[in-house]
Amino acid sequence: MELRMKMPKLLQTLPLLILSALPLSAHAVEAGEPAPAFELPLLNEAGENVSLAELRGKVVYVDFWASWCPPCLVSIPLLNELRDKYVAEGRPFEILAVNVDSDPQAGIEFLLDEPVNYVVASDPVGKTPALYGVPGMPTSYLLDAEGRVRLVHEGFKRSDIDMIEAEVVKLLEELE
């Protein structure tokens, strides 16, 4: 009898318990929003920084990756190929990769085996992915020349590169 009297009270506290378990999640950047600005040190050149603002005026593909993330590693040679193709044509396209390995050495070692021609920044404490509210690994953001996010791409499988290329071409054509 006593228990039955107590139950409603316990139930009343349930929403409170559930609410306290909810994470205070950061805002996730979506297509149409301006890309948050950031400046980070380069992964493989100590003392040098790169900022997103430097690339304003170009179509920019911002790629968050880590050496422990298998789909990220699949994407890297394909992205490098895509970047080289359009840069060789003199098109205003660039990739800015952000490595989020907590030990940057792991990222450096991966790039020794799989070198890339685009700039790779290092963010071992993860403040940039937190700023963007990166939902999964890898996540990439395709920005137009005004620095506006036009595409958010989460995950990566080999066939995704065709869709990404089509979007890049679309944004490059807007500039002509």
Next chain:
Amino acid sequence: MKLLSTLLVLLGCALLAGCAPVAAWERGTLARPEMAFESDALEGALDDHIYFSKEASSGGNSTSGGGCGCN
């Protein structure tokens, strides 16, 4: 009694606040092979195959052989 239950609820709230999700970019340690329930990808795939055959269903499990569940 009332004090005790209040304390229990408060303790419950405090403990639940510890249940924070691991952010996607912080899963480097979780992605290590030794963190997986089944670190052998092939054996994991075989187990999945047996499970799907018995349950006549597919999907819903995590990726085999890896801990990060990136996709």
